[in-house]
Each structure stands twice: as C-alpha cells, then as structure tokens.
Amino acid sequence: xxxxxxxxxxxxxxxxxxxxxxxxxxxxxxxxxxxxxxxxxxxxxxxxxxxxxxxxxxxxxxxxxxxxxxxxxxxxxxxxxxxxxxxxxxxxxxxxxxxxxxxxxxxxxxxxxxxxxxxxxxxxxxxxxxxxxxxxxxxxxxxxxxxxxxxxxxxxxxxxxxxxxxxxxxxxxxxxxxxxxxxxxxxxxxxxxxxxxxxxxxxxxxxxxxxxxxxxxxxxxxxxxxxxxxxxxxxxxxxxxxxxxxxxxxxxxxxxxxxxxxxxxxxxxx
Amino acid sequence: xxxxxxxxxxxxxxxxxxxxxxxxxxxxxxxxxxxxxxxxxxxxxxxxxxxxxxxxxxxxxxxxxxxxxxxxxxxxxxxxxxxxxxxxxxxxxxxxxxxxxxxxxxxxxxxxxxxxxxxxxxxxxxxxxxxxxxxxxxxxxxxxxxxxxxxxxxxxxxxxxxxxxxxxxxxxxxxxxxxxxxxxxxxxxxxxxxxxxxxxxxxxxxxxxxxxxxxxxxxxxxxxxxxxxxxxxxxxxxxxxxxxxxxxxxxxxxxxxxxxxxxxxxxxxxxxxxxxxxxxxxxxxxxx
Amino acid sequence: xxxxxxxxxxxxxxxxxxxxxxxxxxxxxxxxxxxxxxxxxxxxxxxxxxxxxxxxxxxxxxxxxxxxxxxxxxxxxxxxxxxxxxxxxxxxxxxxxxxxxxxxxxxxxxxxxxxxxxxxxxxxxxxxxxxxxxxxxxxxxxxxxxxxxxxxxxxxxxxxxxxxxxxxxxxxxxxxxxxxxxxxxxxxxxxxxxxxxxxxxxxxxxxxxxxxxxxxxxxxxxxxxxxxxxxxxxxxxxxxxxxxxxxxxxxxxxxxxxxxxxxxxxxxxxxxxxxxxxxxxxxxxxxxxxxxxxxxxxxxxxxxxxxxxxxxxxxxxxxxxxxxxxxxxxxxxxxxxxxxxxxxxxxxxxxxxxxxxxxxxxxxxxxxxxxxxxxxxxxxxxxxxxxxxxxxxxxxxxxxxxxxxxxxxxxxxxxxxxxxxxxxxxxxxx
Numbered sequence: 001x002x003x004x005x006x007x008x009x010x011x012x013x014x015x016x017x018x019x020x021x022x023x024x025x026x027x028x029x030x031x032x033x034x035x036x037x038x039x040x041x042x043x044x045x046x047x048x049x050x051x052x053x054x055x056x057x058x059x060x061x062x063x064x065x066x067x068x069x070x071x072x073x074x075x076x077x078x079x080x081x082x083x084x085x086x087x088x089x090x091x092x093x094x095x096x097x098x099x100x101x102x103x104x105x106x107x108x109x110x111x112x113x114x115x116x117x118x119x120x121x122x123x124x125x126x127x128x129x130x131x132x133x134x135x136x137x138x139x140x141x142x143x144x145x146x147x148x149x150x151x152x153x154x155x156x157x158x159x160x161x162x163x164x165x166x167x168x169x170x171x172x173x174x175x176x177x178x179x180x181x182x183x184x185x186x187x188x189x190x191x192x193x194x195x196x197x198x199x200x201x202x203x204x205x206x207x208x209x210x211x212x213x214x215x216x217x218x219x220x221x222x223x224x225x226x227x228x229x230x231x232x233x234x235x236x237x238x239x240x241x242x243x244x245x246x247x248x249x250x251x252x253x254x255x256x257x258x259x260x261x262x263x264x265x266x267x268x269x270x
Numbered sequence: 271x272x273x274x275x276x277x278x279x280x281x282x283x284x285x286x287x288x289x290x291x292x293x294x295x296x297x298x299x300x301x302x303x304x305x306x307x308x309x310x311x312x313x314x315x316x317x318x319x320x321x322x323x324x325x326x327x328x329x330x331x332x333x334x335x336x337x338x339x340x341x342x343x344x345x346x347x348x349x350x351x352x353x354x355x356x357x358x359x360x361x362x363x364x365x366x367x368x369x370x371x372x373x374x375x376x377x378x379x380x381x382x383x384x385x386x387x388x389x390x391x392x393x394x395x396x397x398x399x400x401x402x403x404x405x406x407x408x409x410x411x412x413x414x415x416x417x418x419x420x421x422x423x424x425x426x427x428x429x430x431x432x433x434x435x436x437x438x439x440x441x442x443x444x445x446x447x448x449x450x451x452x453x454x455x456x457x458x459x460x461x462x463x464x465x466x467x468x469x470x471x472x473x474x475x476x477x478x479x480x481x482x483x484x485x486x487x488x489x490x491x492x493x494x495x496x497x498x499x500x501x502x503x504x505x506x507x508x509x510x511x512x513x514x515x516x517x518x519x520x521x522x523x524x525x526x527x528x529x530x531x532x533x534x535x536x537x538x539x540x541x542x543x544x545x546x547x548x549x550x551x552x553x554x555x556x557x558x
Numbered sequence: 559x560x561x562x563x564x565x566x567x568x569x570x571x572x573x574x575x576x577x578x579x580x581x582x583x584x585x586x587x588x589x590x591x592x593x594x595x596x597x598x599x600x601x602x603x604x605x606x607x608x609x610x611x612x613x614x615x616x617x618x619x620x621x622x623x624x625x626x627x628x629x630x631x632x633x634x635x636x637x638x639x640x641x642x643x644x645x646x647x648x649x650x651x652x653x654x655x656x657x658x659x660x661x662x663x664x665x666x667x668x669x670x671x672x673x674x675x676x677x678x679x680x681x682x683x684x685x686x687x688x689x690x691x692x693x694x695x696x697x698x699x700x701x702x703x704x705x706x707x708x709x710x711x712x713x714x715x716x717x718x719x720x721x722x723x724x725x726x727x728x729x730x731x732x733x734x735x736x737x738x739x740x741x742x743x744x745x746x747x748x749x750x751x752x753x754x755x756x757x758x759x760x761x762x763x764x765x766x767x768x769x770x771x772x773x774x775x776x777x778x779x780x781x782x783x784x785x786x787x788x789x790x791x792x793x794x795x796x797x798x799x800x801x802x803x804x805x806x807x808x809x810x811x812x813x814x815x816x817x818x819x820x821x822x823x824x825x826x827x828x829x830x831x832x833x834x835x836x837x838x839x840x841x842x843x844x845x846x847x848x849x850x851x852x853x854x855x856x857x858x859x860x861x862x863x864x865x866x867x868x869x870x871x872x873x874x875x876x877x878x879x880x881x882x883x884x885x886x887x888x889x890x891x892x893x894x895x896x897x898x899x900x901x902x903x904x905x906x907x908x909x910x911x912x913x914x915x916x917x918x919x920x921x922x923x924x925x926x927x928x929x930x931x932x933x934x935x936x937x938x939x940x941x942x943x944x945x946x947x948x949x950x951x952x953x954x955x956x957x958x959x960x961x962x963x964x965x966x967x968x969x970x971x972x973x974x975x976x977x978x979x980x981x982x983x984x985x986x987x988x
Contacts (some may be wrong), residue, residue: 015372086279092279107290114297114528119296124650130650145290198375212650223379226383240380521952
C-alpha cells in the first residue's frame with residue numbers, strides 16, 4: 001500500500017506540467033500569469049480553442065500530420081521488417097550481417113541539421129518540395145534504423161528451432177516470416193509502430209524547412225508559429241498542443257497493452 | 271574457387287538500404303564537398319582548421335557532452351526506479367503506465383513552451399509554488415540564469431523521456447525468468463541482494479539498448495533547447511546542433527557547418543560502435 | 559495537392575549532383591498527382607503575429623477585389639529569416655510576397671534576389687524608406703515599408719505623478735528613477751514587489767535590440783566610416799556598464815528575458831519603466847490582459863552624451879525575383895501600402911509608415927500614443943546595414959547577455975564582441 005501511494009505521487013508529480021498545459025488552455029490571459037498561481041480557482045474560457053479552430057489551417061495541418069505519420073510508419077515497417085528478418089535469419093558471408101546492420105543504425109546518428117540542407121536542395125531540384133509525400137518518404141528514412149533494430153531484437157528472441165522446423169517442412173522464407181514469425185512478434189511490431197508514429201507526429205525541424213505552404217505543413221509547425229516576435233500566445237499554443245496530443249493519446253491508450261507486452265525482451269520463450 | 275553468389279538476403283534488405291542510401295549518401299557527399307569549399311567556391315581546408323581555434327565550438331561540445339551524460343544517467347536511473355516501483359504493485363499498473371506515457375506524447379515544441387512558462391522566475395508555476403510554501407525563490411532563475419540554465423534544460427528532457435526508458439525496462443522486468451528469482455527468495459536472499467545480483471545483470475541488455483537509443487537522440491538535441499532558451503543565457507545552453515543550425519541557416523556559412531557536422535558524425539559513430547559492442551554478445555547468446 | 563512548378567529551375571550550385579533525380583522523381587511524381595492551373599495566384603508569406611494579421615486581412619481583401627487566388631502562409635518569427643533566405647537563395651518561387659524585418663534586408667536584397675519596385679511617394683516617413691534601398695539611402699528600391707515600428711520609452715505616469723518625478727530625459731535620470739520606484743514588501747506571507755526597470759538580455763536579437771539605444775546615447779557606434787568595428791570604444795563600454803547598473807533594479811533572470819517577459823512585467827504592474835515596441839501599446843490598455851490600463855505613458859528615448867535615438871524596426875514588403883507572379887505581387891504591394899489600406903492596418907494595431915495616416919484624426923483619437931510614435935519614428939535610427947548583421951547580432955548578443963548574467967565584466971564582454979565581430983567582417987571581406 002505504501003508503494004502504491006508512492007507510485008501515485010511520483011506519477012502525479014510528473015503529470016503536473018501536463019495539467020498546467022491543460023489549465024493554461026482554459027484560462028484567460030490575466031489568470032495565466034497570476035501570482036500566486038491559480039491551480040483550480042479560475043473561470044474557464046473557450047476563447048483559445050475557438051481561435052485555433054478559426055485559424056482555418058488546423059484541418060490541413062491535421063490531415064498532413066496524419067498522412068506523414070501513418071504513411072511513413074507503414075512504409076518503414078514494410079521495408080524494415082523484411083530487412084530485420086534477413087539480417088537475423090538468413091545466411092550471410094562472414095560479418096556482412098553485422099556491417100549492414102551497423103550501417104543502417106549509423107543513419108540515426110546523422111543529426112537532422114546535417115542532412116537537411118542537402119535534402120532541401122535535392123528535393124528542390126526534383127521539384128518535390130512542399131509535398132506531404134516527400135516528407136513522408138523522408139520520415140520513413142528516419143524510422144528505418146529504429147524499426148530494423150527493434151525488430152531484429154524481437155526476431156532474435158524467437159527460438160531458432162521454429163524457423164528451422166518450418167524450413168525443413170519446405171516453407172519459403174517469405175512464408176515463414178509472414179505466417180509464423182510475425183504473429184509471434186505481433187506485440188513487438190505494435191510497439192515499434194507506436195513509437196514511430198509518435199516520432200513522426202511530433203517532428204518539427206524537417207517539417208519546418210521542407211514545407212512552405214499549407215499544402216504540406218504539419219501540426220508542430222503551426223504550433224511553433226504561436227511564438228511571435230513579441231509574445232508567446234500561451235493560450236492558443238496550449239490549446240493547439242492539447243489538440244495535437246489527443247489523437248496520439250487515444251492511439252497509445254488503445255495499444256498500451258501491447259506496448260509493454262511487445263517490448264518484453266524474452267517474453268517469447270519456447 | 272567458389273563462384274561468388276549474391277546472398278539471398280540482399281533482396282530483403284534492398285528496400286531499406288535503398289531508402290536510407292537515398293537520404294544519406296547524397297547528404298554525405300554534400301557535406302564532404304561543402305566542407306572543403308569556401309563561400310567563394312574554391313577548395314580549402316580552412317573550414318576544418320577553423321574548428322581548432324573556435325572557442326564557441328569547444329563550449330558547444332562541452333555543453334552537449336554534459337547534457338547527454340547527465341540526461342542519460344538520470345533517465346536510466348529514474349526509469350529503472352519507476353519500473354521497479356510500478357512493477358511491484360498488485361493493482362493499478364495499467365492506469366499508471368498510461369498516465370506515465372503522457373509526457374512522451376506531447377510534441378517537444380509544446381513541452382518546451384509549457385516548461386518555459388513554468389520556469390519563468392516571476393510568473394511561473396515553480397517559483398510561484400516555492401513562494402507559496404514560504405520560501406524566497408528570487409535567486410532561482412532556472413533557464414534565465416546562467417548557472418542553472420543547462421540543468422533546467424536537462425530536467426525538461428528527463429521529464430519528457432523517462433517514460434520511454436521506463437517502458438523498455440518495465441517490459442524487460444516482465445520477461446525475467448521467474449524461476450531463478452523464486453529460487454533466490456526461497457534461499458532467503460534479501461530484496462536488495464536479489465536485485466543487485468540477479469535482476470540487474472539480466473537487465474543489462476535493455477539498459478544498453480535504452481542507453482543507445484536515448485544517447486543517439488541526446489547528442490542531436492535541438493527542438494527543446496531552441497524553444498526553451500535559444501542557447502542562452504549567454505552561451506550557457508548552446509548545444510552543437512544549435513550552433514550548426516545557426517551557422518548554416520542564419521549566417522549561411524554551409525562550409526563551416528558541414529565541417530562541424532562531419533566532426534560530430536565521426537564522434538557519434540565511435541561512441542555508437544562502443545555501445546553496439548555491448549549489445550552484441552548478449553543478443554548472440556540469447557539467439558543460440 | 560500543390561501544383562508542381564512548371565517553370566525554370568533556379569540558380570543551383572554548379573557542382574550539384576543529381577543522379578537520384580530520375581529514379582526517385584519518376585516514382586514520387588506519379589504519387590504527387592497532377593496539376594491544374596486556375597488563374598493568377600498569389601502566395602503571401604506573413605510573420606505570425608500582429609503585423610502578419612493585418613497583412614492577412616489586406617491580402618484577402620485584395621483577393622476579392624482583383625479576382626486573384628490568394629494563399630496566406632503564416633511562418634514562425636523565430637525561423638522566418640531562415641525560411642526566407644533559403645527560399646530566395648534557392649529560387650523555389652514558393653512565395654510571391656514576403657514580409658521582412660528591416661535588419662534582414664541587406665542580406666535578402668543581395669545578389670538581385672528581390673524584384674525592383676517603383677519608388678514610394680513622399681508621404682512615407684524618410685527613415686522607413688531609406689532602409690528599403692540597396693545600397694542604403696542611395697540605391698534602388700527593393701521593398702516598400704509597411705509597419706513603422708520604432709522603440710518608445712514606456713513608463714508608469716501614475717507612479718511618476720504620485721512621487722512628483724519628471725519623465726527621464728537621460729539614462730542617468732532613468733537610473734535614479736529606477737532606484738526610487740522599486741520596492742518590495744512581504745505582508746501575510748504574500749510578496750509584493752515592483753522593479754524600477756525591466757529589460758531583456760537573452761542572447762541574440764533580444765539583448766542587442768534593447769542595448770542599441772543605450773549604446774548610441776553614450777556616443778558609441780558599431781562601425782566607423784571605413785566599416786571597421788568599434789564596439790569596445792570607451793563609450794561602448796560605458797554604455798554596457800550603465801546597462802549593468804540598470805540591471806540591478808531589474809527582475810532577477812532578466813539576462814534570459816525576451817519581449818514577452820518584459821511585457822508581462824509591465825502588464826502585471828511589477829515594473830515601472832522599460833524600452834518597448836508600439837505593438838504592446840494596445841495590450842497595455844486592454845483590461846483582459848493588463849492591470850495598468852491607461853497608466854502607461856510613452857516618452858522619447860532618453861539620451862546621455864548624444865540626444866536619444868529610438869531604434870527602427872520596420873517591416874517591409876518585398877517580392878522575390880523568383881516569384882511566379884511578380885506583376886501581381888507588385889500590384890498587391892502598391893495597393894496594400896496605399897493610404898486607405900494602411901489606415902485599416904493601423905486599426906489592427908500596426909503603426910503606419912505614412913505621415914498622413916499618423917495624422918489622421920480618427921486614428922489620433924483612437925491611439926493616444928500616435929504623436930509620440932510619429933516623433934520617435936521620424937528620428938529613428940536603423941541598425942547597421944550589413945549583410946552579416948545576423949552573425950554580428952549573434953556575437954554581440956552573446957557578449958551583452960554574458961555581461962548581464964554576471965559572468966563577464968563589461969570591459970571583457972566588449973573586447974570579446976569586438977574580436978568576434980572583427981573576425982566576422984574579415985571573413986566576409988574575402
């Protein structure tokens with residue numbers, strides 16, 4: 001019981017900033033800066049939320065974020081899972097698997113700042129700037145190292161015997177992956193997908209530089225625009241932040257069960 | 271002599287490698303090319319020699335190193351403690367876990383802004399609460415004061431990403447072989463003994479994985495610092511990514527920015543190699 | 559789906575490698591969808607904030623009047639310069655009309671990136687028009703001024719009257735007034751305090767912008783006639799030392815403040831004086847945001863060894879030469895800076911750049927600060943006109959911020975700024 005209280009307190013303390021975000025989005029400006037801080041006693045207002053909806057760009061930003069996040073996650077899984085399987089289960093000349101694996105991982109080491117200008121120039125020449133689809137492909141490249149390494153870990157947990165038995169039965173590697181292994185690492189796959197979606201949904205720098213108009217702009221860029229030259233529109237920004245958080249929250253709550261189960265290294269033991 | 275056969279796996283990794291190559295090989299060429307060119311277009315190594323005498327670059331690296339190590343250690347420790355605590359509960363685990371996810375779900379931009387408000391020395395929640403409790407916080411300037419600024423930024427990152435580490439470790443705890451733990455308990459070993467001698471060694475792979483994933487992101491930290499402090503006050507929270515961004519985009523000096531990026535890449539690669547070596551023996555052992 | 563640019567490729571770097579273009583372009587273009595042209599289109603990039611909102615209304619009105627399809631894109635201020643510079647240099651043609659803060663103008667107008675515009679008429683205030691020319695004051699016009707921002711000295715006239723003080727005319731007087739007006743009491747465990755002065759010293763634009771009037775008032779200049787930096791002259795050091803003395807009467811942590819913290823202090827009645835921009839005036843008198851409605855008054859910038867000069871911060875409208883609709887852009891800019899549209903923008907809270915608009919009786923009645931603003935704008939001084947301004951401001955800002963944070967003496971900070979700025983200038987000279 002003592003431990004439950006401690007746990008609840010720890011979690012509650014960690015959630016204070018989120019609670020504060022929520023209250024700021026419902027407070028008038030005078031209340032936002034009140035000394036001493038008003039935790040509960042304030043008159044709520046919907047004016048900030050109305051402003052967010054009235055700005056007109058919310059819909060397209062939401063839609064673009066959705067396309068970029070889900071599209072890139074799907075593509076990354078489609079390309080990354082077979083790669084992970086190949087590196088883990090198929091035969092390679094000595095050391096190849098590790099080298100390729102490390103090269104894939106090393107792409108995550110490239111700081112975004114570093115690749116953004118050449119990417120910008122490359123996309124400009126291909127006349128693919130300001131397109132939500134190019135942004136999706138860029139995000140796919142972000143997710144791939146993560147997907148390959150996470151899935152490699154999960155697939156490594158599956159006992160070799162299963163793979164070998166299926167192969168003795170004459171099944172092709174494709175079949176083995178699709179019908180036998182994937183169901184076994186289903187939760188791990190879900191966890192990886194969730195993390196990738198969250199990362200893409202919240203990404204800021206590339207969306208800022210590679211998009212130029214509302215046709216491709218995503219939510220984080222719109223939120224950052226609330227920081228103006230003179231003031232930070234705390235109310236509107238908080239409201240937009242809360243709205244941006246909701247879809248991800250729903251998604252995470254629904255898949256929460258799989259998240260933990262999926263991340264269990266060693267959960268799948270014969 | 272055996273005829274060289276293309277390993278079957280090549281076709282399987284081709285899409286992933288293809289996309290990655292598209293996004294990274296060209297930028298790498300670009301970096302090397304611009305790094306060795308001056309603004310007027312001639313070949314030069316001046317961008318690289320300039321790094322040696324650039325005081326600000328050294329400071330930025332120092333800040334990044336401090337930030338990375340401190341944030342990483344704190345995230346690992348807090349994540350571990352939280353995982354053990356919540357894992358030992360009988361009820362309420364699911365609710366607590368979902369609640370803990372929230373900081374991670376917020377767009378970093380929003381998290382940084384809300385913390386900026388919380389840290390405000392006069393109107394923010396932190397100092398306001400301290401004042402309400404009867405203490406005088408006027409020397410606590412958080413992100414506005416040089417001394418505490420880096421620590422304040424570290425705190426924000428720890429707040430935001432401990433949930434990630436917590437999830438990884440929590441999952442690993444669930445997968446620990448119960449038999450050895452039971453055996454130890456039956457033998458009469460104390461809770462701490464069990465933890466240090468049995469559980470911790472078994473958690474090593476997941477700790478290394480968390481360290482690697484978080485470490486790589488921490489070295490490249492940009493969003494939060496940009497919004498929270500823009501690298502200030504003074505130069506106190508300027509990280510290497512911020513410095514490169516400024517050089518590339520505000521000063522439009524791509525040559526120098528490329529040179530610095532290459533240096534950062536080399537350092538990060540060396541560190542990653544070290545960490546990956548930690549992971550490999552374990553994975554190989556478990557796959558056997 | 560955005561219409562793909564059917565026009566020319568822009569000025570690319572000649573050693574650019576394009577082997578991936580064909581493969582990737584084919585596949586992605588199929589996904590990218592087709593393109594339909596629907597008549598003239600105008601894309602206006604606005605700065606997120608007060609100035610941008612006025613231009614947004616103007617753009618939408620123009621769209622209706624001229625039958626042009628108008629798209630307004632809002633960009634965050636913190637990244638606006640980078641986005642504009644990147645867009646102009648790579649000739650993407652994404653924007654047809656852009657808003658520029660005047661210190662950015664020299665860099666953005668370099669190398670013909672902006673289209674030349676017809677000279678503005680004589681109703682415009684001289685200081686705002688001079689900065690639209692490249693080279694400064696003598697060259698052709700590449701922008702038209704839209705927002706006439708110059709700093710004002712905000713002070714609490716109620717407190718001054720109560721204590722029988724005169725509004726300060728020199729920085730020495732500001733210091734004395736600040737020492738008299740600050741106080742701190744603790745009553746029933748509730749702390750009430752007011753600071754005599756508040757300023758911002760976050761590194762970069764914040765610190766430099768607030769420091770320049772002080773710097774100039776002490777007789778210092780950033781560059782001499784040959785373009786050599788002279789920041790660590792005795793006058794410059796004296797100005798920074800005065801800033802540090804004022805800092806003692808400012809809220810702790812001001813070395814990390816930006817404009818919003820400064821305004822918050824004024825609005826919450828926890829500071830008595832400050833340098834600030836006209837954009838904040840409407841907030842000061844708004845009961846929803848302010849505790850000091852009608853209690854703030856505006857004086858001219860204090861002087862010291864030289865008469866006080868406010869810093870100019872005008873927003874300019876320009877058309878990138880890579881735009882797809884240069885004639886449409888020019889027509890829009892000409893209309894939007896006309897007298898009537900500018901009056902409407904003024905009602906939105908944008909200080910105008912036309913004298914007749916400032917003197918308009920309706921507006922004078924609405925905005926009690928207009929006479930002070932007009933006077934300030936006419937004598938306003940712009941920041942040094944150099945394409946390296948961003949880099950110089952960055953180095954200067956770090957030094958000022960460090961001195962204010964207490965980690966460097968004024969002498970050492972100015973010496974460091976001098977060295978850094980000299981390095982920047984010599985690098986650019988090559």
